[in-house]
Amino acid sequence: xxxxxxxxxxxxxxxxxxxxxxxxxxxxxxxxxxxxxxxxxxxxxxxxxxxxxxxxxxxxxxxxxxxxxxxxxxxxxxxxxxxxxxxxxxxxxxxxxxxxxxxxxxxxxxxxxxxxxxxxxxxxxxxxxxxxxxxxxxxxxxxxxxxxxxxxxxxxxxxxxxxxxxxxxxxxxxxxxxxxxxxxxxxxxxxxxxxxxxxxxxxxxxxxxxxxxxxxxxxxxxxxxxxxxxxxxxxxxxxxxxxxxxxxxxxxxxxxxxxxxxxxxxxxxxxxxxxxxxxxxxxxxxxxxxxxxxxxxxxxxxxxxxxxxxxxxxxxxxxxxxxxxxxxxxxxxxxxxxxxxxxxxxxxxxxxxxxxxxxxxxxxxxxxxxxxxxxxxxxxxxxxxxxxxxxxxxxxxxxxxxxxxxxxxxxxxx
Amino acid sequence: xxxxxxxxxxxxxxxxxxxxxxxxxxxxxxxxxxxxxxxxxxxxxxxxxxxxxxxxxxxxxxxxxxxxxxxxxxxxxxxxxxxxxxxxxxxxxxxxxxxxxxxxxxxxxxxxxxxxxxxxxxxxxxxxxxxxxxxxxxxxxxxxxxxxxxxxxxxxxxxxxxxxxxxxxxxxxxxxxxxxxxxxxxxxxxxxxxxxxxxxxxxxxxxxxxxxxxxxxxxxxxxxxxxxxxxxxxxxxxxxxxxxxxxxxxxxxxxxxxxxxxxxxxxxxxxxxxxxxxxxxxxxxxxxxxxxxxxxxxxxxxxxxxxxxxxxxxxxxxxxxxxxxxxxxxxxxxxxxxxxxxxxxxxxxxxxxxxxxxxxxxxxxxxxxxxxxxxxxxxxxxxxxxxxxxxxxxxxxxxxxxxxxxxxxxxxxx
Numbered sequence: 001x002x003x004x005x006x007x008x009x010x011x012x013x014x015x016x017x018x019x020x021x022x023x024x025x026x027x028x029x030x031x032x033x034x035x036x037x038x039x040x041x042x043x044x045x046x047x048x049x050x051x052x053x054x055x056x057x058x059x060x061x062x063x064x065x066x067x068x069x070x071x072x073x074x075x076x077x078x079x080x081x082x083x084x085x086x087x088x089x090x091x092x093x094x095x096x097x098x099x100x101x102x103x104x105x106x107x108x109x110x111x112x113x114x115x116x117x118x119x120x121x122x123x124x125x126x127x128x129x130x131x132x133x134x135x136x137x138x139x140x141x142x143x144x145x146x147x148x149x150x151x152x153x154x155x156x157x158x159x160x161x162x163x164x165x166x167x168x169x170x171x172x173x174x175x176x177x178x179x180x181x182x183x184x185x186x187x188x189x190x191x192x193x194x195x196x197x198x199x200x201x202x203x204x205x206x207x208x209x210x211x212x213x214x215x216x217x218x219x220x221x222x223x224x225x226x227x228x229x230x231x232x233x234x235x236x237x238x239x240x241x242x243x244x245x246x247x248x249x250x251x252x253x254x255x256x257x258x259x260x261x262x263x264x265x266x267x268x269x270x271x272x273x274x275x276x277x278x279x280x281x282x283x284x285x286x287x288x289x290x291x292x293x294x295x296x297x298x299x300x301x302x303x304x305x306x307x308x309x310x311x312x313x314x315x316x317x318x319x320x321x322x323x324x325x326x327x328x329x330x331x332x333x334x335x336x337x338x339x340x341x342x343x344x345x346x347x348x349x350x351x352x353x354x355x356x357x358x359x360x361x362x363x364x365x366x367x368x369x370x371x372x373x374x375x376x377x378x379x380x381x382x383x384x385x386x387x388x389x390x391x392x393x394x395x396x397x398x399x400x401x402x403x404x405x406x407x408x409x410x411x412x413x414x
Numbered sequence: 415x416x417x418x419x420x421x422x423x424x425x426x427x428x429x430x431x432x433x434x435x436x437x438x439x440x441x442x443x444x445x446x447x448x449x450x451x452x453x454x455x456x457x458x459x460x461x462x463x464x465x466x467x468x469x470x471x472x473x474x475x476x477x478x479x480x481x482x483x484x485x486x487x488x489x490x491x492x493x494x495x496x497x498x499x500x501x502x503x504x505x506x507x508x509x510x511x512x513x514x515x516x517x518x519x520x521x522x523x524x525x526x527x528x529x530x531x532x533x534x535x536x537x538x539x540x541x542x543x544x545x546x547x548x549x550x551x552x553x554x555x556x557x558x559x560x561x562x563x564x565x566x567x568x569x570x571x572x573x574x575x576x577x578x579x580x581x582x583x584x585x586x587x588x589x590x591x592x593x594x595x596x597x598x599x600x601x602x603x604x605x606x607x608x609x610x611x612x613x614x615x616x617x618x619x620x621x622x623x624x625x626x627x628x629x630x631x632x633x634x635x636x637x638x639x640x641x642x643x644x645x646x647x648x649x650x651x652x653x654x655x656x657x658x659x660x661x662x663x664x665x666x667x668x669x670x671x672x673x674x675x676x677x678x679x680x681x682x683x684x685x686x687x688x689x690x691x692x693x694x695x696x697x698x699x700x701x702x703x704x705x706x707x708x709x710x711x712x713x714x715x716x717x718x719x720x721x722x723x724x725x726x727x728x729x730x731x732x733x734x735x736x737x738x739x740x741x742x743x744x745x746x747x748x749x750x751x752x753x754x755x756x757x758x759x760x761x762x763x764x765x766x767x768x769x770x771x772x773x774x775x776x777x778x779x780x781x782x783x784x785x786x787x788x789x790x791x792x793x794x795x796x797x798x799x800x801x802x803x804x805x806x807x808x809x810x811x812x813x814x815x816x817x818x819x820x821x822x823x824x825x826x827x828x
Contacts, residue, residue: 282704
């Protein structure tokens with residue numbers, strides 16, 4: 001079973017918006033055993049839309065279209081869909097009622113453009129948009145199913161999960177399929193490849209391996225794509241077991257795990273509370289930790305001490321340490337970690353100080369120089385990292401490195 | 415002049431990676447006057463690659479390909495490109511030397527896989543990758559230029575900026591073209607559409623308008639796409655002037671401006687320093703502010719006070735205020751703002767407290783309830799927001815709302 005995704009909108013083609021919708025749709029389709037063969041982004045104009053629909057239908061049994069359904073006039077998708085499916089737009093009373101109720105609840109007046117959103121192709125089956133005014137639509141043509149969804153991510157996501165996917169599962173009979181992703185830290189891509197080469201070469205033909213590197217993390221994805229094999233899931237599980245034996249010391253999670261979730265689970269399991277002191281990471285570590293629901297069980301808080309004065313006043317760093325060693329130094333990062341732990345009354349703390357760039361570097365301490373520390377009730381450990389020259393990447397890398405140092409320390413707790 | 419982008423890699427088709435490379439490439443190509451007609455993501459397999467190259471070449475004068483050039487064995491792009499351009503892979507000595515030097519500097523040993531990265535299609539012109547081992551390649555076939563770049567974002571970006579774009583500019587003769595994006599806050603999409611309808615209807619045919627909504631921000635993009643018109647840039651400028659007269663009170667920036675950069679510029683202009691106290695936003699505001707290079711000129715720091723104890727101990731919030739009004743209340747958010755201002759010795763401060771969700775809500779204070787305050791030396795203002803149910807979106811919306819409250823306060827300073 002093969003699907004294609006079509007994303008409509010100039011904002012993607014001029015690079016103003018990153019297409020996150022396709023990643024969501026592809027992940028959801030893969031979960032139910034539908035492989036995505038192609039993702040195509042096109043302009044919100046009639047001819048590119050018609051051509052893309054035709055081309056996708058030639059290759060795929062399911063075509064999911066996003067974008068082009070908003071209340072404003074750059075949106076011509078609905079009329080083009082009506083033409084493509086040889087039907088016409090008609091006002092749907094239940095949709096108009098829904099739009100009125102929705103806007104009334106927000107205290108917004110219904111205008112002409114909102115009313116026009118209740119005009120939909122006559123032949124489509126509606127996919128209800130509980131949180132927005134643009135409805136999802138289901139069409140069938142020559143054995144191919146077409147689903148059109150609005151481009152606003154959370155509206156698209158709820159329609160897909162609540163209405164489209166259940167109907168897709170019912171409509172298609174899907175073969176077993178499995179992906180599993182192993183998350184590793186501590187080996188670069190080519191070193192990992194050398195380490196697992198004999199195992200990789202012996203993989204059955206229907207199992208594929210992919211390397212997905214990102215800053216500080218290397219993900220290995222195993223998948224069984226062969227729609228004819230009935231034992232795809234078992235094959236992947238067997239190969240996973242072999243892989244785990246080869247590289248267990250580098251594995252920190254699976255599939256959609258993140259390092260912030262993994263450390264959060266460890267903190268909860270080990271019954272430890274956490275405080276953070278950040279300089280160069282500027283709130284990024286706290287932001288990652290608090291992206292995890294329920295983090296208030298173990299996270300007490302953080303201080304972003306961007307000025308030297310605040311390092312001393314709020315975290316209790318010694319003025320003399322900054323004067324003798326500089327703000328980016330082992331002495332200061334260790335005092336920051338100790339200070340955060342004490343101030344918040346936490347069991348464990350992490351701290352960062354570094355030169356994120358682009359300016360602020362020197363010969364002795366070039367841009368990218370970063371100190372990270374972890375403190376518990378009986379020890380403070382610190383480590384120096386030489387990261388790169390790109391501010392955003394340095395911040396991300398330092399935040400991830402700090403979370404891995406925290407994980408290592410938590411793993412030591414029996 | 416029309417280009418297409420082809421992204422190669424299963425990681426995109428299974429939704430594990432969001433395709434940010436295409437947005438970067440599209441933005442860069444648009445800047446030099448090249449319109450992107452289509453973006454296609456395909457699997458790293460021979461046939462889909464060959465088909466996509468053929469299809470794109472039918473429509474476009476320039477095809478930019480990313481991905482599939484890493485050192486590991488899921489990468490078959492290079493061999494497929496060699497076949498497509500009727501050439502063969504050969505070891506390039508200068509590339510091998512570069513790889514050796516690069517890895518030596520990192521203290522990594524050169525392995526067989528690294529050496530194979532120096533094998534490149536004989537007929538291609540190299541586009542140097544200063545920071546990585548996978549080289550960029552330039553091919554020409556039947557009047558179409560093909561550029562192949564590695565998928566690692568920062569490597570791809572430097573090759574594109576330093577080597578590919580200069581050669582593209584030289585190779586093609588490009589017509590004038592202009593995009594301008596107006597950033598607004600305070601009017602929803604359909605209300606904005608009503609407000610500017612007469613102006614929009616009178617736009618010249620070659621000027622297009624698009625609405626790009628995101629949480630708390632509505633961007634209006636004006637563009638002139640007509641390659642034959644020589645006065646595209648002037649037309650867009652004229653229409654922009656008219657639009658500004660209609661909606662000046664809602665405009666806070668242009669093009670790639672962000673609210674964190676805009677508030678940063680205001681703080682620098684007005685010579686004010688900033689401190690932040692965060693609860694529900696969990697470090698997100700600090701993280702946005704410190705993403706701007708040079709922010710240490712005006713940003714002193716922040717406290718993420720996730721526990722009630724830390725709200726009192728570190729920010730000086732009154733225990734009694736929390737007991738009588740709850741942590742999510744006007745009294746507490748105002749005390750947090752005052753506390754942050756005093757603790758950091760800042761001129762101005764912002765604070766947030768709210769229920770980000772998914773749990774923690776009640777009948778009186780449902781998930782999404784958020785208080786935001788701004789404090790100066792003579793006033794504290796606070797506002798209540800009812801956001802949504804989605805944790806990540808609530809955090810983003812509250813952070814953006816706080817920055818807009820800060821901007822409003824800064825605009826009051828003469």
